[in-house]
Every structure is written in structure tokens, then in C-alpha cells.
Amino acid sequence: MSIQQTEIVIIGAGPAGASAAALLRQKGHQVVIVERQHFPRFSIGESLLPQSMVFLEEAGLLDTVREHVEEFAFQYKNGASFLRGQQRSFYDFREKFSDGPGTTWQVRRANFDHLLARQAEAYGADIRYGHEVLAVDVDTAQPILTVRDEAGESYQIQGKFLLDASGFGRVLPKLLDLESPSDFPIRRAIFTHIEDGINDQPDFDREKILITVHEKDHRAWYWLIPFADGRSSFGIVAEQDFFDHYGYTGDDSAEALEALFKKILQDEPALSQVLSQAKFDTPVRTLVGYSANVKHLAADNYALLGNAGEFLDPVFSSGVTIALKSSSLAVPLVERVLQGETVNWMQDYEQPLREGIQVFRAYVESWYNGEFQDVVFSPKQQVQIREMISSLLAGYAWDVNNPIHKNAKRRLSVIAEYCREASANMLALEQ
Ligand code: FAD
Numbered sequence: 001m002s003i004q005q006t007e008i009v010i011i012g013a014g015p016a017g018a019s020a021a022a023l024l025r026q027k028g029h030q031v032v033i034v035e036r037q038h039f040p041r042f043s044i045g046e047s048l049l050p051q052s053m054v055f056l057e058e059a060g061l062l063d064t065v066r067e068h069v070e071e072f073a074f075q076y077k078n079g080a081s082f083l084r085g086q087q088r089s090f091y092d093f094r095e096k097f098s099d100g101p102g103t104t105w106q107v108r109r110a111n112f113d114h115l116l117a118r119q120a121e122a123y124g125a126d127i128r129y130g131h132e133v134l135a136v137d138v139d140t141a142q143p144i145l146t147v148r149d150e151a152g153e154s155y156q157i158q159g160k161f162l163l164d165a166s167g168f169g170r171v172l173p174k175l176l177d178l179e180s181p182s183d184f185p186i187r188r189a190i191f192t193h194i195e196d197g198i199n200d201q202p203d204f205d206r207e208k209i210l211i212t213v214h215e216k217d218h219r220a221w222y223w224l225i226p227f228a229d230g231r232s233s234f235g236i237v238a239e240q241d242f243f244d245h246y247g248y249t250g251d252d253s254a255e256a257l258e259a260l261f262k263k264i265l266q267d268e269p270a271l272s273q274v275l276s277q278a279k280f281d282t283p284v285r286t287l288v289g290y291s292a293n294v295k296h297l298a299a300d301n302y303a304l305l306g307n308a309g310e311f312l313d314p315v316f317s318s319g320v321t322i323a324l325k326s327s328s329l330a331v332p333l334v335e336r337v338l339q340g341e342t343v344n345w346m347q348d349y350e351q352p353l354r355e356g357i358q359v360f361r362a363y364v365e366s367w368y369n370g371e372f373q374d375v376v377f378s379p380k381q382q383v384q385i386r387e388m389i390s391s392l393l394a395g396y397a398w399d400v401n402n403p404i405h406k407n408a409k410r411r412l413s414v415i416a417e418y419c420r421e422a423s424a425n426m427l428a429l430e431q
Contacts (some may be wrong), residue, residue, distance in 0.1 A: 001156055006032045006126075008334060009145055009159035011133050011172075014043065016306030016323035017165030018116035018125075019059040023331040025123035026060055029338065032157060033125055034147050036132035036169070039117055040110035043167075044191060044287065046233045047077065047209045047225045047317040050093050051395030053101040055324035056116075064119045065105070065112065073229035074105040074112070076207055080393055083270055084213035087377040088203065097387040097403075098396035106209065106225045106233075108193075136175050138162065143301050161334050162302040165323075170308055173294050178304075182291035184313060184364070188243060190261050191235030192284040196226060197277025204274055209317065212271045214264075217242055218370055221315065222271060234275075236264060237314060240288075254283035290314075297353065298345035300337075303330045310357055313364045321395040322357060329353055356397035362408035363392060371416035378419035380426060385415060 008024055010017045013035040021031045056062040068074070081090040094102035121127055130150040137144045143162040148154050164172040173179045198204050206226040214220035220238035227233075240248075246264050249256070258280055265272055290311060297309045306323030329352060333343045343349075366372035375381070375389065388404045396402065404411045 001154070003144060004155065004157040006030045006157060006159050007338065008032070008161050008163065009034065009143070009157055010163045010165055011145070012165040012167055012169065012308070013039065013117045013120070013127050013129075014113055014165060014167050014306065014323065015116060015320050016167070016308070016327055017163070018113070018120045019055065019061060019324050020163050020165060020305060020327035020331055021120040021125035021127075022059045022061055022116070022123050023327060024334065025120065025125050027331075027335060029335070031125045032159070033117075033120070033127040034131045034133050034145065034157070035117075035127055035129050038129045040114040043109035043113055044189070044233075044235070044285075045314070045317070045319050046109055046227075047106050047223070048104040049317055049321045049393075049395030050101040050104045051397075052321040052324050053104055055321070055328050058328055059324070060123065061116050061119050064115050065107075068111070068115055069105065072108060072111040073227045073231075074107045075226055075228040076103060077106050077209065078103045079208040079390075081205055081208040081210045082213070082376050083210060084218070084373065084377055085215045085270070089376050090205070090208060091386070091390045091393050093390055093394040095387055096390040096394055096396070097384075098391040098394070098399040098401070100396060102394060106227060108227065133166070133171050136162070136172060138176065138299065138302055141301060160301075161337055163305055163330065163334070164302060164308045165305040165327075167307040168290065168311075170292065172302060172304055172308065173292070178294045178296065180293045180295045182293045182311075184291040185239055186289045187237055187239055187291070187313070188286060188288040189235050189237045189290070189314065190243075190257055190284060190286045191223075191233065192258070192261070192280060193282045194232055194234050194275075195279040195281055196224070196230060196232040196234075196275060197279065198226070198230075198232075198274060199277070201274060210274075211315070212268065213373060214238070214242075215268060218373060219368055222268070223314070224271075224274070234278075236261065252286055254285070257284035257286055296346075297350040298330075300343075300345075303334070303345065303349060305330060310354075312357065312360055315367050316360060316363055316393060318360045318395065318397070322353075322360070325356065325398065326353055352398070359392060359397040359405055359408045362412060365409065366412045366416070371413055374416050374423075375412070375419045378423050380419060380422035389415075
């Protein structure tokens with residue numbers, strides 16, 4: 001079998017792969033993306049963070065998104081709302097500590113990802129839809145991939161560098177035995193798109209994602225991500241025992257999942273009220289055990305981008321932002337490799353990328369152990385602290401100037417303690 005040659009091979013045309021390709025093409029490099037699906041294709045993860053706007057702009061991808069906002073009913077987004085029983089709270093991302101955009105969009109990922117991929121093609125990337133990577137050889141200086149095309153024919157392609165942006169496909173982690181267990185418990189998400197029927201509800205703000213904590217089990221939470229056309233992405237996340245308690249039988253048919261989802265929702269009076277006119281009209285799906293990690297994110301001739309590396313948890317909508325950040329960090333290093341330089345991938349890619357991921361991780365852990373929920377729902381929050389938290393919720397997890405960036409976990413605990421005491425004092429004063 002003859003081996004095709006190119007400069008960079010990328011596996012996957014999601015946000016990580018498309019943005020890496022766009023950046024590389026604008027620097028004049030030859031890029032082939034092998035993508036096993038045809039776009040537009042469904043992907044979960046519709047709520048972007050303002051930090052992602054910086055990376056989209058840098059990759060020359062922001063204009064195309066902006067131009068299609070109306071066509072695809074992308075929803076302007078400026079923050080996050082939270083609901084727990086009768087408690088309500090929100091963060092406005094425009095009021096934040098870090099510099100940079102404070103707004104973004106909630107997007108149907110099928111359209112959004114397709115726009116990015118089409119723009120990467122417009123820059124000259126060769127995207128091979130319907131082609132699946134079957135095997136990889138990274139023992140040669142220049143990696144060789146075995147790919148099966150749509151006709152079922154196999155071919156090989158060799159690049160000077162390989163970027164794995166295969167998301168939950170996790171091609172290199174699986175083929176090279178790089179998987180390392182996530183330290184999060186296994187969680188399941190059940191989700192769909194709905195006709196939300198939300199009209200003129202004074203407490204509901206379409207310009208914010210709504211995160212609702214399950215009233216009886218604070219480990220479980222719902223997302224409601226409105227689009228601009230009266231529809232929303234709607235999902236619930238919890239550990240398996242929560243779903244078992246509601247009678248989950250292992251039947252993952254759309255009908256069984258919809259019945260389960262509606263049964264759980266009945267226990268949530270405030271959210272049920274918001275969605276009292278909603279219509280479930282799209283098959284309900286489920287994903288389980290999506291949190292993942294790897295032993296290392298790069299070697300001399302390959303690097304893992306986005307979800308192919310580490311995926312934490314959906315609660316703070318960090319996935320696309322991390323995917324775009326990974327491309328932004330990796331591409332200048334790939335260029336140095338192409339120029340014959342030796343790159344210290346650990347120092348210049350893995351450490352800086354993981355630094356921000358660790359901050360998100362601290363927030364996710366603190367959310368599930370209840371500390372961050374107590375911060376969010378505290379009626380007593382200093383303005384400066386709110387702005388620092390707002391920055392992180394807006395995705396600015398790499399801003400080392402943010403005082404709560406360093407030792408994020410410990411600092412969150414301290415803030416939570418302060419908020420709990422302040423709330424208790426307020427209650428005592430009211431009585
Ligand atoms: P992907 O977007 O998954 O793209 C990978 C591509 O690789 C796919 O198109 C796939 O077809 C292709 N591929 C896979 N295997 C192969 C192969 N063998 N050969 C060729 N091609 C292959 N993120 C947010 O930012 N906001 C959210 O609100 C949000 N909500 C989420 C909710 C849930 C329940 C989950 C599980 C995740 C959520 N995420 C969210 C995360 C987000 O979906 C991902 O982080 C994001 O899609 C990562 O982009 P990526 O480019 O790394 O991978």
C-alpha cells in the first residue's frame with residue numbers, strides 16, 4: 001500500500017481539530033483532517049464561555065460564527081443563572097475580574113461545529129469526511145495512520161506531526177494505551193432538545209444558561225440552555241444510584257429515557273413551572289462515564305487536543321473552551337517542530353494547559369461537595385469576590401492575575417466558609 005504524505009494530520013474536525021487546522025493553514029502548512037462522520041452532526045455541549053471568543057478570533061473563526069448567528073438561532077449569552085429550591089442566583093459575565101469578552105452564544109453544536117470546519121476548509125484544510133482512523137504508528141519519526149474510507153477501502157497517510165482531536169473517540173488514548181482513570185465518580189447525563197414554551201416569565205433569562213440543583217439530592221443538577229428560536233437544550237447529570245432510585249432499568253431507548261426524565265422533573269417544582277408549556281419532541285439520549293484523563297498529552301511527534309486528552313465534567317461548560325485553548329497552545333509548538341526545533345511539550349504545552357484545567361477541576365469538585373453551591377446561593381457575596389468567580393465561570397481559568405486562580409481549591413473553601421457564616425449570621429439577625 002502506498003503511503004500518502006502531508007505535513008500535519010489531524011484526527012477529528014470538532015472545535016479542537018477545526019481550530020488547529022485553521023491556525024495551521026493560515027501559517028501556510030498542509031493539513032489533512034480525517035473525520036469519521038459527516039457534518040453537520042449532533043454533538044452535546046451547546047453553552048460556550050466568553051473566553052472561547054478570544055480563541056475563535058485568534059483562529060480566524062469568529063467572523064463566520066457571527067455572520068450566522070441569526071440563521072442558526074444562536075442565543076446571545078451573558079452569564080449563568082442558578083436555582084436550588086426557592087434559592088435563585090446569577091452571575092453576569094460582563095462583571096468580571098479578567099479582561100476580555102464578557103458575552104458569547106449558546107449554539108446548536110451541529111451548526112457551530114460545521115461552520116468552524118467549513119471555515120477551516122476555506123483556509124485550505126483537506127477534511128476527509130466519512131473516513132475513520134483505524135490504527136496509528138507513532139514509533140516512526142513521522143506518524144503513519146491507517147484510515148478506512150467510505151467505500152471500505154483502507155489507505156495510509158503519514159504526517160510530520162499528528163494531532164489527535166478525536167474527542168470522546170479518544171483514538172490515541174485507546175490505541176497507545178494512554179488512558180488514565182478520571183478521579184471523578186462515574187456520572188450519567190440524560191438530555192434532549194425541547195420546544196421550551198417559555199414566554200414572558202419574569203424570573204427566566206434566555207441570555208443565561210440555567211443550572212438547577214436537584215432539590216433533594218444536591219449531587220444532581222439540570223442544565224437548560226436556550227437558543228434564540230424558542231427551543232432549548234435540556235439535560236440532567238447525576239450518579240447512577242440517583243437514576244436507579246427513580247427506576248432506571250438499563251433501558252436506553254428514547255421512550256424509556258424520556259419517561260425517566262419527566263418523572264425526575266416532577267420532583268422539581270420551580271423548574272417544572274419554568275417548563276410547564278414545554279414539549280419533548282426530540283429523542284432523549286444518554287451518555288455515561290464521559291470524564292476521562294490520559295497519562296500524558298504529547299510526545300515528540302503527536303499531541304492530544306480537547307476531549308481526546310482530559311474531560312472533566314459538563315457543569316461549567318468548559319469543554320469547547322478547553323478544546324480551543326489546547327489548539328491555541330499546541331499550534332505554535334507544532335510550527336517549531338516543523339522548523340526542526342526540539343520542543344519541550346511537557347513544559348510548553350501540558351503544564352500550561354493543565355494549569356487552567358486544574359482551576360476548572362477545583363470548581364467542579366467544589367460544586368459536587370456542596371461548597372461552591374453555598375457560595376453561588378449565598379446572599380452575602382463581596383463584589384470583588386463575585387467578579388473573580390464570574391471570571392472563572394466565564395472561562396478565564398488561565399488568568400494568573402485572578403487572586404483565586406492560585407490554590408483555587410483552598411481559596412474556594414475559604415470563600416465557602418465565609419459565605420456560610422455570613423448567611424448564618426443573616427438568618428440569626430432576621431429571627
Ligand atoms: P469533538 O467535538 O467530540 O470532536 C471529535 C471529532 O472526532 C468528532 O467529530 C468525531 O466524529 C471524530 N472522531 C472520533 N473518532 C474518530 C476516528 N477514529 N476517526 C476519525 N474521526 C474520529 N462543552 C461546552 O463547552 N459547553 C457545554 O455546555 C457542554 N456540555 C456538555 C454536556 C455533556 C453531557 C458532555 C458529555 C459534554 C459537554 N461539553 C460541553 C463538552 C463538549 O461537548 C466537548 O468538550 C467538545 O465537543 C470537545 O471538542 P473536541 O473538538 O475535543 O471533540
